[in-house]
Amino acid sequence: MIDRSAAQTDRQRRARRTSRSRKVRRETLLGFLFVLPAVAIYAVFVLLPLALTVQYSLYRWDGFNVPVWVGLSNYENVLTDPDLLNTIFNGFRLIFFFSLIPVSLGLVVASVIRRSATGGLGNVARTVLFLPQVIPLVAAGIVWSVVLSLTGVVNQLLTAIGLEGVTRAWLGDFDTALPAVGLIGTWVLLGLCTVLLLTGMTKIDPALYEAARIDGAGAIQEFRAITVPGLRQEIGVCVTVTVILALRSFDIVYVTTGGGPGLATMVPGLDIYVLAFQARAVGVASALAVVLIVLILVLILPIQYLSREKGE
Amino acid sequence: MLLAFSRSRRALGGLAVLALIATACSGSGSTPTPPPATPTPAATTEATAAPSPTAAPITCGTAPVELNAYFETGFDIPFKLSEEFTKQFPNVTWKISQDQFTNLTNATPRLLASDTPPDIIRLPTMVSLVKDGLLKNLDGYVTAFGWDKWPASQLLQNRVAADGTRGSGSLYAAGLNYSMTGVFYNKKLATQIGMTTPPATVADFEALLAKAKTAGLQPIMAWNASASGGGLAFPLQNLMAAYGPTQPINDWIFQAKGATIDTPNNLTAAQHLEQWVKAGYFPKDVNAIEYTAANSRFGKGEGVFMFNGDWQNAVYDKDQPGNVGFFAFPSATAGGKLAAMSAPLTYGIATKAKNADCAAFFLNWVATNATARQINVAIGGSNPGGPSDLPVPPAAAGSVTNDTLAGGAQVAKDSGGMDFIANATGSIFAQGWTPELQKMVGGKQTADGLLKAVQAEYVKELAQ
Numbered sequence: 001m002i003d004r005s006a007a008q009t010d011r012q013r014r015a016r017r018t019s020r021s022r023k024v025r026r027e028t029l030l031g032f033l034f035v036l037p038a039v040a041i042y043a044v045f046v047l048l049p050l051a052l053t054v055q056y057s058l059y060r061w062d063g064f065n066v067p068v069w070v071g072l073s074n075y076e077n078v079l080t081d082p083d084l085l086n087t088i089f090n091g092f093r094l095i096f097f098f099s100l101i102p103v104s105l106g107l108v109v110a111s112v113i114r115r116s117a118t119g120g121l122g123n124v125a126r127t128v129l130f131l132p133q134v135i136p137l138v139a140a141g142i143v144w145s146v147v148l149s150l151t152g153v154v155n156q157l158l159t160a161i162g163l164e165g166v167t168r169a170w171l172g173d174f175d176t177a178l179p180a181v182g183l184i185g186t187w188v189l190l191g192l193c194t195v196l197l198l199t200g201m202t203k204i205d206p207a208l209y210e211a212a213r214i215d216g217a218g219a220i221q222e223f224r225a226i227t228v229p230g231l232r233q234e235i236g237v238c239v240t241v242t243v244i245l246a247l248r249s250f251d252i253v254y255v256t257t258g259g260g261p262g263l264a265t266m267v268p269g270l271d272i273y274v275l276a277f278q279a280r281a282v283g284v285a286s287a288l289a290v291v292l293i294v295l296i297l298v299l300i301l302p303i304q305y306l307s308r309e310k311g312e
Numbered sequence: 313m314l315l316a317f318s319r320s321r322r323a324l325g326g327l328a329v330l331a332l333i334a335t336a337c338s339g340s341g342s343t344p345t346p347p348p349a350t351p352t353p354a355a356t357t358e359a360t361a362a363p364s365p366t367a368a369p370i371t372c373g374t375a376p377v378e379l380n381a382y383f384e385t386g387f388d389i390p391f392k393l394s395e396e397f398t399k400q401f402p403n404v405t406w407k408i409s410q411d412q413f414t415n416l417t418n419a420t421p422r423l424l425a426s427d428t429p430p431d432i433i434r435l436p437t438m439v440s441l442v443k444d445g446l447l448k449n450l451d452g453y454v455t456a457f458g459w460d461k462w463p464a465s466q467l468l469q470n471r472v473a474a475d476g477t478r479g480s481g482s483l484y485a486a487g488l489n490y491s492m493t494g495v496f497y498n499k500k501l502a503t504q505i506g507m508t509t510p511p512a513t514v515a516d517f518e519a520l521l522a523k524a525k526t527a528g529l530q531p532i533m534a535w536n537a538s539a540s541g542g543g544l545a546f547p548l549q550n551l552m553a554a555y556g557p558t559q560p561i562n563d564w565i566f567q568a569k570g571a572t573i574d575t576p577n578n579l580t581a582a583q584h585l586e587q588w589v590k591a592g593y594f595p596k597d598v599n600a601i602e603y604t605a606a607n608s609r610f611g612k613g614e615g616v617f618m619f620n621g622d623w624q625n626a627v628y629d630k631d632q633p634g635n636v637g638f639f640a641f642p643s644a645t646a647g648g649k650l651a652a653m654s655a656p657l658t659y660g661i662a663t664k665a666k667n668a669d670c671a672a673f674f675l676n677w678v679a680t681n682a683t684a685r686q687i688n689v690a691i692g693g694s695n696p697g698g699p700s701d702l703p704v705p706p707a708a709a710g711s712v713t714n715d716t717l718a719g720g721a722q723v724a725k726d727s728g729g730m731d732f733i734a735n736a737t738g739s740i741f742a743q744g745w746t747p748e749l750q751k752m753v754g755g756k757q758t759a760d761g762l763l764k765a766v767q768a769e770y771v772k773e774l775a776q
Binding site: 065262274278 | 418422440536537538599600739746750757
């Protein structure tokens with residue numbers, strides 16, 4: 001008797017489980033089908049070229065004739081050739097201008113706007129700072145080439161304040177070309193970071209500020225103890241986006257200096273193009289691309305981990 | 313309801329994506345395959361030759377023909393010639409695309425290998441295109457149109473031998489006109505520094521440069537930014553030809569076996585260029601000046617001298633009518649042979665071109681038709697080439713073209729024509745000359761180092 005009822009309950013339980021798991025399986029299948037078009041496009045336009053790039057990096061190929069297998073010698077080339085290594089270092093040097101300055105300056109500017117420039121003035125400030133993001137990088141590069149030229153606005157201003165001895169063609173001078181290109185990047189990205197951080201600041205509970213003020217904290221202490229930790233995620237996003245842009249920059253460098261003078265502003269993004277299409281060394285270009293991807297991941301993954309909210 | 317994906321489901325999803333890639337990849341095989349429809353590399357002259365000379369005369373026929381052409385931006389001459397051609401042959405229309413020199417250098421192989429290759433295309437460099445079998449062998453047209461009766465030196469630069477060296481072998485490109493390069497000068501400023509006749513030797517020229525510097529003028533206007541390539545290659549090559557014969561330079565450009573640019577004569581030339589840089593004869597910001605900016609600054613009166621070519625004549629005449637003169641760069645010794653870069657603006661026909669015969673007929677027409685030759689001189693500012701018994705049409709009075717044609721005649725008499733050192737290989741300009749010349753301007757490269765670095769890059773590219 002007991003066995004039969006137990007068997008019955010068991011059967012009922014199994015029947016319920018089967019109908020539930022069938023329902024779950026159907027929903028899972030539907031989910032996959034919804035995602036399929038996007039995954040297909042992603043696979044064809046992102047994952048497939050990525051796989052092909054890795055494949056090309058193992059060959060010596062000029063883009064037209066039969067490729068020749070060379071194994072890892074392209075990677076050896078990338079990691080030992082001083083010119084190619086310098087290219088990678090230039091990418092890292094740009095991180096200072098594309099990432100560090102926009103984030104730190106953006107924090108300061110966002111704080112100032114939040115505290116003192118609310119309402120109309122704040123909106124104007126936000127719009128003006130964000131405008132560079134709207135301008136195509138190529139157009140920005142062309143305008144800055146003129147601004148930074150020997151007779152451009154920057155030198156005119158310097159002459160006006162009596163610093164004529166310092167004037168030069170900023171983009172043609174070996175020592176200042178890379179910083180000049182970096183500053184263009186700072187100009188482009190400052191607005192993005194400022195707006196992002198400003199938006200994040202609205203998330204922070206104003207009661208925290210009140211409490212701190214009651215305890216006698218000054219502006220800087222508030223900034224350090226409340227604002228910055230509260231903006232952890234936004235800072236993480238800013239740093240991630242700007243570091244990636246710094247390492248894969250192409251537009252600004254191509255339009256302003258073309259990698260010159262000499263190789264002073266040659267960056268990986270541009271070098272890959274030059275190697276693949278001018279020097280017709282597709283294998284080396286692909287190897288450089290893969291090394292660049294690895295470097296970016298090595299930098300970004302720790303940042304992503306550190307900027308995650310506790311308990312996520 | 314949130315579907316909680318178990319680890320196995322996530323793995324399944326990942327596998328599905330990998331499967332997608334795998335199926336896509338397997339289509340391309342285990343080795344990277346070249347794009348489809350690439351003709352087999354043919355460095356020999358069979359199979360792609362033009363029709364035999366005993367066939368009917370080659371024309372564009374009477375049926376409507378659309379010529380697919382690719383020209384270089386900033387050069388009016390092929391556009392004007394194509395308009396005139398349609399006027400004379402109304403059944404021929406043109407579909408013209410254009411691009412900058414540097415972009416054309418990169419894009420040409422892909423354009424020629426595509427399914428709708430151009431019938432006629434401006435060719436910055438040739439050898440690798442010939443090696444890949446992308447350019448049509450024009451030997452058949454040489455005999456059909458009688459181009460072999462023209463002065464041989466005209467076709468020489470466009471010949472490529474079976475081993476890939478230029479200067480001999482089958483013809484793979486034709487020139488629209490034959491440019492002349494040298495020194496342009498601002499007549500007003502030149503009189504200001506006391507120049508009454510063109511300098512007879514390099515030393516005389518350098519004396520003039522020094523006088524210009526002390527007078528507070530910009531001695532030489534030049535361009536050296538990466539975007540337009542190192543313009544200092546022009547004075548460098550002029551100096552090379554002043555201090556040595558032109559044959560070794562041409563050999564190096566034509567990729568003759570064992571050719572080197574690192575010679576004692578060239579070292580002297582490079583040292584003189586280094587002296588000019590150190591003496592401040594070039595603009596302080598020359599590494600940031602592009603070709604168009606340099607020309608516009610010269611046109612506004614900045615710069616006594618400018619090393620350039622006669623393709624710029626029309627612009628010089630427009631910016632400073634009657635104020636621009638020209639002389640071929642002098643030799644090192646008085647009375648020495650004159651030499652200059654003088655290359656045809658090369659145009660080629662794709663191996664798979666649909667209207668190859670009509671394109672070849674156009675190239676022949678440019679050199680032989682009287683109106684075409686007139687356009688060549690008036691707008692191209694250059695010698696139209698062609699049969700030596702056809703007269704060279706005169707240029708407008710006061711135009712600097714008169715000076716360049718005269719200079720060109722002198723150089724032709726001395727057999728001093730050279731191709732450009734920038735054209736030696738597909739990327740020797742962008743990877744070799746330009747960065748090294750920029751470094752020299754910035755004080756980071758010596759004359760000796762410049763030649764050695766470029767030679768090393770040359771050898772590396774040829775070995776690929």
